[in-house]
Amino acid sequence: MTRTPVNVTVTGAAGQIGYALLFRIASGQLLGADVPVSLRLLEIPQGLKAAEGTAMELDDCAFPLLRGIEITDDANAAFSGANVALLVGARPRTKGMERGDLLSANGGIFKPQGKAINDNAADDIKVLVVGNPANTNALIAQAAAPDVPAERFTAMTRLDHNRAISQLAAKTGAQVTDIKRLTIWGNHSATQYPDIFHAEIAGKNAAETVNDEQWLADTFIPTVAKRGAAIIEARGASSAASAANAAVDHVHTWINGTPEGDWTSMGIPSDGSYGVPEGIISSFPVTTKNGAYEIVQGLDINDFSRARIDASVKELTEERDAVRELGLL
Ligand code: NAD
Ligand code: LMR
Numbered sequence: 001m002t003r004t005p006v007n008v009t010v011t012g013a014a015g016q017i018g019y020a021l022l023f024r025i026a027s028g029q030l031l032g033a034d035v036p037v038s039l040r041l042l043e044i045p046q047g048l049k050a051a052e053g054t055a056m057e058l059d060d061c062a063f064p065l066l067r068g069i070e071i072t073d074d075a076n077a078a079f080s081g082a083n084v085a086l087l088v089g090a091r092p093r094t095k096g097m098e099r100g101d102l103l104s105a106n107g108g109i110f111k112p113q114g115k116a117i118n119d120n121a122a123d124d125i126k127v128l129v130v131g132n133p134a135n136t137n138a139l140i141a142q143a144a145a146p147d148v149p150a151e152r153f154t155a156m157t158r159l160d161h162n163r164a165i166s167q168l169a170a171k172t173g174a175q176v177t178d179i180k181r182l183t184i185w186g187n188h189s190a191t192q193y194p195d196i197f198h199a200e201i202a203g204k205n206a207a208e209t210v211n212d213e214q215w216l217a218d219t220f221i222p223t224v225a226k227r228g229a230a231i232i233e234a235r236g237a238s239s240a241a242s243a244a245n246a247a248v249d250h251v252h253t254w255i256n257g258t259p260e261g262d263w264t265s266m267g268i269p270s271d272g273s274y275g276v277p278e279g280i281i282s283s284f285p286v287t288t289k290n291g292a293y294e295i296v297q298g299l300d301i302n303d304f305s306r307a308r309i310d311a312s313v314k315e316l317t318e319e320r321d322a323v324r325e326l327g328l329l
Helices: 016-026 045-060 099-120 134-143 158-172 206-210 213-225 227-235 241-256 303-325
Strands: 006-011 037-042 066-072 084-087 126-129 153-155 183-185 193-195 264-269 281-289 292-295
Touching (some): 016 241, 084 099, 099 134, 126 134, 134 264, 134 281, 134 303, 158 183, 158 193, 183 303, 193 303, 206 213, 213 227, 213 303, 241 281
Parallel strands (some): 037 066
Antiparallel strands (some): 183 193, 264 281
């Protein structure tokens, strides 16, 4: 194989998501079974030794597509020539901690990383922010990278999207593969809005098939929106394998395209569509093609949906204002 390897930078490589993610990237699941990959692992100094241990295990897999692993605590080196950057490293939320508490703890990480991406990454860089609060961290990184097109900075709501599909399949007895056009709107937080009004189950409208607004309001939406907290409560640690899986899905879909007739959910800089203030990084329904995405336009938003989208967007504008006050934008 002579193809030039794609440089993939992963921050927080020694963490639990990193451990679930790196082997899938190295095996070809992120970019494709014929795409060689070179990994750059960024950690804080205390994490370097554990990252080296993970790199030893990656070596021991003898992955045919893996062309190199570099481990560093220097963001400029880690993002040098990066084509894809997965910003995972952050402080995870622990029991009883609200996401708002994370803003100041994590904001400081993403500003220097955004600058390092601006100064060192490849021209085609695509960034996915996983570390929470993901949408606002992505905004901080994007604002620190004025030379990179803003749309290359995205935040992960694919885990919420996958959770919603799974809950809807369980309710209706459908296969997950029968469910299309589901949307996560807003923030990756408890205010997010999983919308089934445009979704289809085996070609039929999902909301009409379910026909149970009380289940929608009192069970489905809170179950999906609070799933992260439920996992923390059950595991004593935040979701890791499912988060890594969603990160692989997000980047794979961004690069390889959405299937005909379907869409996905991504946190992306708003262009003002659906009344979401321009510039904030909010989740939308998007289609992807040839490495670019577009917001699905023209969806009819009913009152039920409008109120919930607005509530999540309000939280995002408050987070933006808070990090602006902290001097992070
Ligand atoms: P973890 O604590 O196991 O790992 C985080 C790693 O990041 C640690 O190894 C730490 O040393 C490293 N790190 C911290 N600061 C760093 C920096 N400045 N540069 C590089 N590395 C740094 O946490 P985890 O379980 O892997 O979770 C990581 C993040 O992902 C958390 O913020 C968590 O809340 C978030 N998360 C997001 C989603 C989502 O759907 N968006 C889902 C699950 C978890
Ligand atoms: C999740 O959705 O599982 C995580 O974002 C939860 C968290 O706060 O780490």
